[in-house]
Amino acid sequence: MVAPAKPSYRLIIALVLAVIMMVLDQRTPWAAPVRHALGYLTAPIHYLAHLPVDSGEWLSEQTQSRGTLLDENRRLQRQALILEQKVQRLAVLEAENVRLRELLNSSADLDANVLVAEIIGVDPDPNRQEIVINKGAGDNVSRGQAVLDSQGLIGQVVDAGPLSSRVLLITDASHAMSVQVNRNGVRAVLAGVGQSSGLKLLYVPDTADIQEGDLLVSTGLGQLYPRGYPVASVTSVNHQAGTPFAHIAARPTAQLDRASHVLLVQPTQTPVRAPTPAEADNDQ
Amino acid sequence: MISDRPAGTGVIIVTLLLAALLEVVPLPASIDWVRPEWMLLVLVYWVLSLPHRIGVLWGFFVGLYHDVLVGTTLGQWGLATALGAFVMLAAYKRMRVFTALQQCAVVFLLVGTVSLLAFLVQESVGRTLYPPYTILYSSVTSALLWRPVCAALRWVQLRFLVR
Numbered sequence: 001m002v003a004p005a006k007p008s009y010r011l012i013i014a015l016v017l018a019v020i021m022m023v024l025d026q027r028t029p030w031a032a033p034v035r036h037a038l039g040y041l042t043a044p045i046h047y048l049a050h051l052p053v054d055s056g057e058w059l060s061e062q063t064q065s066r067g068t069l070l071d072e073n074r075r076l077q078r079q080a081l082i083l084e085q086k087v088q089r090l091a092v093l094e095a096e097n098v099r100l101r102e103l104l105n106s107s108a109d110l111d112a113n114v115l116v117a118e119i120i121g122v123d124p125d126p127n128r129q130e131i132v133i134n135k136g137a138g139d140n141v142s143r144g145q146a147v148l149d150s151q152g153l154i155g156q157v158v159d160a161g162p163l164s165s166r167v168l169l170i171t172d173a174s175h176a177m178s179v180q181v182n183r184n185g186v187r188a189v190l191a192g193v194g195q196s197s198g199l200k201l202l203y204v205p206d207t208a209d210i211q212e213g214d215l216l217v218s219t220g221l222g223q224l225y226p227r228g229y230p231v232a233s234v235t236s237v238n239h240q241a242g243t244p245f246a247h248i249a250a251r252p253t254a255q256l257d258r259a260s261h262v263l264l265v266q267p268t269q270t271p272v273r274a275p276t277p278a279e280a281d282n283d284q
Numbered sequence: 285m286i287s288d289r290p291a292g293t294g295v296i297i298v299t300l301l302l303a304a305l306l307e308v309v310p311l312p313a314s315i316d317w318v319r320p321e322w323m324l325l326v327l328v329y330w331v332l333s334l335p336h337r338i339g340v341l342w343g344f345f346v347g348l349y350h351d352v353l354v355g356t357t358l359g360q361w362g363l364a365t366a367l368g369a370f371v372m373l374a375a376y377k378r379m380r381v382f383t384a385l386q387q388c389a390v391v392f393l394l395v396g397t398v399s400l401l402a403f404l405v406q407e408s409v410g411r412t413l414y415p416p417y418t419i420l421y422s423s424v425t426s427a428l429l430w431r432p433v434c435a436a437l438r439w440v441q442l443r444f445l446v447r
Contacts, residue, residue, distance in 0.1 A: 038352040
């Protein structure tokens with residue numbers, strides 16, 4: 001049997017360790033190795049929890065009739081044709097855009113590398129909006145990467161584990177990002193409210209030209225999200241007398257609560273460096 | 285005595301991992317509110333039945349695992365669960381003679397206290413949205429599920445000779 005005093009010593013050790021870890025985790029990157037190592041043990045649990053969904057999908061794939069598959073094939077071929085036609089125009093527009101940007105002396109937008117991942121878990125805590133995806137540091141996922149679905153931005157990678165990663169959704173109450181109205185370029189801060197279909201624009205003056213139905217796209221300011229992806233559409237604009245700012249609600253364009261596959265964008269753009277005085281003189 | 289040698293650590297770990305699976309298994313958003321603290325329940329059972337083996341440090345590491353599993357601040361559940369294990373270690377003799385109802389009441393208080401501690405840490409890093417009384421829901425379901433969990437784990441303990 002253990003002496004009666006021993007558990008309290010152990011408790012003190014555990015409490016001190018826990019507090020040190022909390023501080024390290026919040027203030028420094030040094031707790032990352034612990035999280036990474038434990039990630040090898042937690043990822044299988046997420047994969048296992050997702051197994052019923054996976055096997056259900058596999059089963060329905062196996063049992064689909066030939067007719068359904070043929071129908072789907074035809075539909076996808078038509079869709080591919082339409083998309084290819086759009087891409088033809090895109091190549092011309094992109095080249096033109098690069099030329100115009102060169103004329104304006106601004107840097108060109110480069111294509112981004114894309115990685116497809118599957119959502120294998122959703123955060124059980126109603127206080128937080130996070131998902132777990134089945135790609136980790138082993139697949140070159142890194143912290144801060146932007147995550148999209150076919151309709152728009154979903155969020156960013158906040159923790160790249162060895163086999164899986166956690167993605168903070170744009171609807172999380174602690175998340176905010178810079179967006180602009182696609183129609184006229186008005187910029188604003190888009191923040192989550194903690195529900196999967198709710199977003200709000202912060203600190204928008206009453207006189208700003210934002211209307212219901214406006215598409216909000218990412219600006220790329222903050223250098224975290226790539227520029228020009230759709231993020232949300234404005235659902236309601238409320239001007240209230242007596243409040244300094246307009247109350248503007250928006251809905252994410254991405255299907256946050258329905259998507260099963262997401263795209264991870266790896267920007268190839270290197271950060272823009274400010275010119276040194278010598279370079280600035282040469283330009284003139 | 286040879287029969288007193290500890291055995292079945294693997295079984296304990298497997299039950300804890302099964303509890304971890306139940307913690308993250310996808311459920312409708314409305315049921316997420318009442319999701320019991322499975323890992324804590326299983327840990328409490330092992331502390332009560334093997335107090336000489338399973339104690340504060342087990343609590344700490346189980347909590348740390350929970351932290352990485354659900355993506356909270358490292359040490360948030362580690363701290364709370366270690367304290368929970370300590371309280372159970374101090375009360376295991378009383379718990380063994382309590383009636384079922386009394387045991388459920390103690391589990392309710394314990395899960396509530398541990399969740400409140402975790403909530404306080406989460407609050408201090410700014411990742412809470414709903415008021416703290418929302419942890420009562422999961423405490424109530426944890427207390428209601430205590431007896432079934434207890435029965436299941438007792439069967440496991442006897443079946444696999446964990447001591």
